[in-house]
Amino acid sequence: MKSDSVHRYLKNKVSYNEKIHLTLIDPDKVTSFEELERIADELFSAGTDAFLVGGSVGVSERDVDEVVKALKKFNLPVILFPGNISGLSREADALLFMSLLNSDDPYFIVGAAVLGAPIVLRYELEALPTAYIIVGYGGAAGYVGRARPIPYEKPELGAAYVLAAKYLGMKYVYLEAGSGAPEPIPQEFIFTSSKVKGDAVLIVGGGIRTPDQALNAVKAGADAIVTGTVIEKNPKQATEIVKAVKKYSRKH
Numbered sequence: 001m002k003s004d005s006v007h008r009y010l011k012n013k014v015s016y017n018e019k020i021h022l023t024l025i026d027p028d029k030v031t032s033f034e035e036l037e038r039i040a041d042e043l044f045s046a047g048t049d050a051f052l053v054g055g056s057v058g059v060s061e062r063d064v065d066e067v068v069k070a071l072k073k074f075n076l077p078v079i080l081f082p083g084n085i086s087g088l089s090r091e092a093d094a095l096l097f098m099s100l101l102n103s104d105d106p107y108f109i110v111g112a113a114v115l116g117a118p119i120v121l122r123y124e125l126e127a128l129p130t131a132y133i134i135v136g137y138g139g140a141a142g143y144v145g146r147a148r149p150i151p152y153e154k155p156e157l158g159a160a161y162v163l164a165a166k167y168l169g170m171k172y173v174y175l176e177a178g179s180g181a182p183e184p185i186p187q188e189f190i191f192t193s194s195k196v197k198g199d200a201v202l203i204v205g206g207g208i209r210t211p212d213q214a215l216n217a218v219k220a221g222a223d224a225i226v227t228g229t230v231i232e233k234n235p236k237q238a239t240e241i242v243k244a245v246k247k248y249s250r251k252h
């Protein structure tokens with residue numbers, strides 16, 4: 001999978017109005033590979049569309065390699081979601097090639113991308129150009145990335161970032177509340193962003209713990225939702241979220 005096939009795979013789903021579920025695995029949180037494969041198998045059977053692999057803290061390239069190799073067995077795209085250049089792996093299919101648009105630090109806006117780009121070329125990874133926008137709580141991603149998170153009460157500010165991302169030619173926009181956010185991004189915020197996103201794929205994550213919260217996000221206009229923490233804390237519930245998203249897709 002070394003051309004634009006992951007992008008085509010995801011865009012094809014969006015074009016049929018299918019909502020995408022992305023399973024996020026943080027290599028720093030993996031304690032047992034047997035357990036990882038068991039949970040990944042359940043999520044695969046429930047219909048998750050792809051795996052994201054990444055984290056903000058404590059992730060080495062070797063850790064990422066091992067997790068990616070374990071997930072490749074499922075015949076789904078494995079997409080890197082790197083917190084830094086140590087989050088790259090030649091074993092993956094693609095990566096969210098990100099600019100953290102609302103960081104105050106040029107390193108996270110473009111510096112890490114510059115350092116990582118030659119590695120992406122050498123590893124022949126498919127780059128998915130992604131505007132990463134941190135909202136509300138922000139979590140470790142917001143703290144490490146020196147973001148100024150956009151308040152949940154300011155959807156118009158979020159929409160201005162999304163519009164800027166569109167004009168910059170970003171194909172993906174990721175609204176991130178931060179891993180373990182106490183509350184997911186409100187519907188009005190997602191809706192306002194979805195109205196201006198154009199052809200970009202709108203990814204929403206952070207704090208989604210229940211099927212209802214996942215459905216709220218897709219009903220408000222998210223093309224894809226990400227769940228991470230709930231997979232670690234309550235894999236059964238995570239499976240229910242995947243089923244709910246895929247069932248909604250079939251009905252709409």
Ligand code: 1GP
Nearest residue numbers: 179180205206207228229
């Ligand atoms: C974090 O958006 C992801 O980068 C997922 O967040 O861990 O809260 O599901 P959760």
